[in-house]
Amino acid sequence: MRVSELSRRSGVSVTTIKYYLREGLLAPGRQTSATQAEYDDRHLRRLRLIRALTGVRGLSVATTREVLDALEAHTGDTHLLLGLTLGSVSLSGESAEQDPATGEVESLVEELGWHVHESAPARATLAETLTSLRSLGVPMDRHVLLPYARLAEGIAALDLDQLDDLPDPLEAAERALLLTVLLEPALMALRRMAQENESARRHAP
Amino acid sequence: MRVSELSRRSGVSVTTIKYYLREGLLAPGRQTSATQAEYDDRHLRRLRLIRALTGVRGLSVATTREVLDALEAHTGDTHLLLGLTLGSVSLSGESAEQDPATGEVESLVEELGWHVHESAPARATLAETLTSLRSLGVPMDRHVLLPYARLAEGIAALDLDQLDDLPDPLEAAERALLLTVLLEPALMALRRMAQENESARRHAP
DNA sequence: ACGATTGGATACCTTCGCTATCCATGTTAG
DNA sequence: CTAACATGGATAGCGAAGGTATCCAATCGT
Structure with a gap:
């Protein structure tokens, strides 16, 4: 298929598709001549994935590219993909200096008996949140x-x-990505509804 | 205190404080003369809250204002605050049309036996996520x-x-807000680390 | 052969979250 | 008292992000 069909089938405008190509989110099509390229179902699938990550979840284009690159690279070892790449998702900028709560997170992980990579960004996210909450007077x-x-x-x-039940490693990696990233808002939505319910249960007459 | 002291104590520049005043995130100080105003600890506290919501959590200024307005309005009935306002946090734009999975969410809530307000935005968030995941081939x-x-x-x-253990309702409402919003990245970080650990446990030799 | 489509490049647009500058009024140190 | 400096208020500008619009020459379909 050519770009206009890709656009029609994905609901993404041709100019935006060009933009994604420029930004390296989408692989170029197979060139059939000097000024013509052919796209396939993998492009369509990838495009839908991009829209899910940026639209539904609100990831930036830059973060989306990192995530997709990691997906390509770590298709074999799925769990590494999750740990290494997705931790940086919710952080806006790189925090150069080490957070004071870092050691505490380490001892928590140890107490839990978890095997988590030393450089997993989720550690830093956790430490930052702790520090932030405490500075606002919330004991944590x-x-x-x-x-x-x-x-x-x-x-x-x-x-x-x-x-x-997913034999294909590529599909497994993609689903892992989708579950980790797209399910986040849903889990937080469940949490909020559960809070409302629990609050009513405790305080209602 | 005047604005420069507020700035120094909060670490937020004077021009940014003025911006927040303009945008209605921060209440104006008490006027002591035609061109002079006095700020107090509540302003400082509010300012730190604003920085936590926008900086740590990445909320937009508009969303932060909505959340803070709701905090003012619902200081008494804490759980309503949580349910009604915070559901809209992760959504970028208003979804005008009803999601196809709405009915399904309703029956899930019923099956759970939860008491959740009919118009809680978390319902819509959940429905959207379901629809989105399914369109990408993930059974949910x-x-x-x-x-x-x-x-x-x-x-x-x-x-x-x-x-x-918080007798003051204002403080309780503020802490509810902080816990709900700021803890989200931390919970998701814990989830990712737990995924990594669980994945290693299942697939490692 | 010829109008429509394509890939490729470049310029432009809008929104967001500040930031810088002005200015008239106020405060304060000497 | 007055001169230097701070303040509130308003307006304009800036840089990044995420597209969008426009051109253009090559090429495709008929």
């Missing part, structure tokens, strides 16, 4: 965090369950 | 979602536990 220590972490184990187990 | 139905929802109940219970 190991005792509070530990039960949250146990529940996170449960969530992770559910996540992994959904990758079991 | 009631059976998959239900265990996630049960874990969300656990998270909500932990959240509410942390509001118990």
Whole structure:
């Protein structure tokens, strides 16, 4: 298919597709002549993935490119993909200096018995949040965090369950990505509804 | 205190403080004369809250204003605050038309036995995510979602536990806001680390 | 053969979150 | 008292992000 069909089938305008090509989010089509290229279903699929990450989840184009690059690179070892790349998603800028709560996060991970890569960006995200909450007067220590972490184990187990019946490693990697990133707003939505319910249960007459 | 002291103590530049005043994020100080105003600790506290929401969590200025307005309005009935306002946080634009998965979300909420306001934006967020994931070929139905929802109940219970020992309703409302919004990246970070750990546990030799 | 489409390049546009500059009024140190 | 400096208020500008619009020459379909 050529670009106009790709545009029609994906709902993304031709100029935007060109923009994604320029930004390296989408691989160029197969050249059939000097000024003509042919696209296939993988491009269509990729394009829908891009729109899901940027539109639904609100990732920046730059972050989306990093995530997609990591998807290409780590198709074999799925869990590395998740740990290494997606931690940087919610951070706006790179934090050059080390957060004061870093050591505390380390001891929490140890207490949990988790095997987590030393340089996983999720560690820094966690440390930053702790520091930020404390500076605003919200007490947040190991005792509070530990039960949250146990529940996170449960969530992770559910996540992994959904990758079991996928023989194709490429498809597994893509689904892992989708589940990790796109499910985030849904999980937070469930949390908010559960909060409302629990609040009503506790305080209602 | 006057604006320069507010600036020094908060680490926010005077021009930015003026910008927040203009945008209605920060209440004007008490006028002491025609061209002079006095600020107090509530302004400082509010300013730190604004920086936490916009900087740490990445909320837009417009969303932050909505959230803060809701904080003012619903200081008494804390749980309403959470349900009604924060659902719109992760959405970029207003979705005018109803999502096809709306009915499904409704039956899920019913099956869970949750009391959730009919117009809670979290419902729409959940429905959108379902639709989006499905269009990308990821199966996502009631059976998959239900265990996630049960874990969300656990998270909500932990959240509410942390509001118990706060007699001042204003402080309780503010902490509810901070916990709901600022803890989100931390929870997602825990999830990613737990995924990495669980993946290693299942697939490692 | 000829109008429509394509790839490729470049310029431009809008929104967001500040930032810089002006200016008239106020405060304050000497 | 007065001169230097700070303040509130208004307006204009800036840089990044995410597209969009326009040109152009080559090429395709008929």
